[in-house]
Amino acid sequence: MDSTLSFFVMLAQYKNLSAVARALDITPPAATRKLMQLENRLGVRLANRTTRSISLTSEGELFLEQAKRILADIKTMEDSVSNHRQQPRGVLRINASLGFGRRRISALASKFALRFPDIELDLQVTDKPVDLVADNFDLAIRFGSLPDRRLVARRLLANRRYLCASPKYLKKYGEPKNLADLAHHRCIIHNQNDEAHGIWRFSHQQHTEVIKVRGAMSSNDGDIALGWTLEGHGIMIRSEWDLNKYVAARRLKIVLSDFLPEPADLFVYYPSRQNLPARVRVFIDFLADQFDPV
Secondary structure, eight states: OHHHHHHHHHHHHHOOHHHHHHHHTOOHHHHHHHHHHHHHHHTSOOEEEOSSOEEEOHHHHHHHHHHHHHHHHHHHHHHHHHHHHHSOOEEEEEEEOHHHIIIIIHHHHHHHHHHOTTEEEEEEEOSSOOOTTTTTOSEEEEESSOSOTTSEEEEEEOOOEEEEEOHHHHHHHOOOSSGGGGGGSOEEEEOOTTOOTTEEEEEETTEEEEEEOOEEEEESOHHHHHHHHHTTSOBEEEEHHHHHHHHHTTSOEEEOTTSEEOOOOEEEEESOSTTOOHHHHHHHHHHHHHSOOO
């Protein structure tokens, strides 16, 4: 519709169908047909034709006034949407895993909000898988492999994982010497997504080893499982990003350090690289700046 309006505004400006045809790179008969189709659709005559020029009827003058106003509104709308992409503003809906979202992303979101006050942040934390499109999230921050190959991901942090236990537990039950020893230990299982219960995978000397452990206690909340481990209930797998401070404080000890559980790198993922709103783009760049280069 806006092309028809633009055609009529140009016609009123040039006052000549041939000149409009040349400007639009169409034939003069095509320009004449375009005007006739518009008049037939409206049921009124918009212009009086002569061999050299045209003049607008009173209905044409009225249509011209409205056409200019509509085209101006369309340009304002397009500029607004385009600026929305260029200027960071609007609502940014973020999803993050429960523990990491509470302890790390919430603080980063606070810092980001101070830097970009025109962006409204909505941070939702859950350990359940999310569908970014169906659940209306702009992006998600998750450890581990990409949940959907159709998504775009940017790695924020390389994250190794280790087996660990408290000195209290190791003093009581001894320290495992190999993976087979885990069958005789109390293991604390952090159930995530739909992973098989108690199935642990390790890399050792370029080989993958899979074992089934006996769970003394299990939870879908990593902080609960960590608390149990700190209290001496068993051995668990914990991410390096969170484990180091407990090891430094001698509250936990890494065991079987030659056997590494599958890594769980930190990613931010989003539906598409194309036409990213500015609020999404600047938040992704902000996150990347907050973590060590990988």
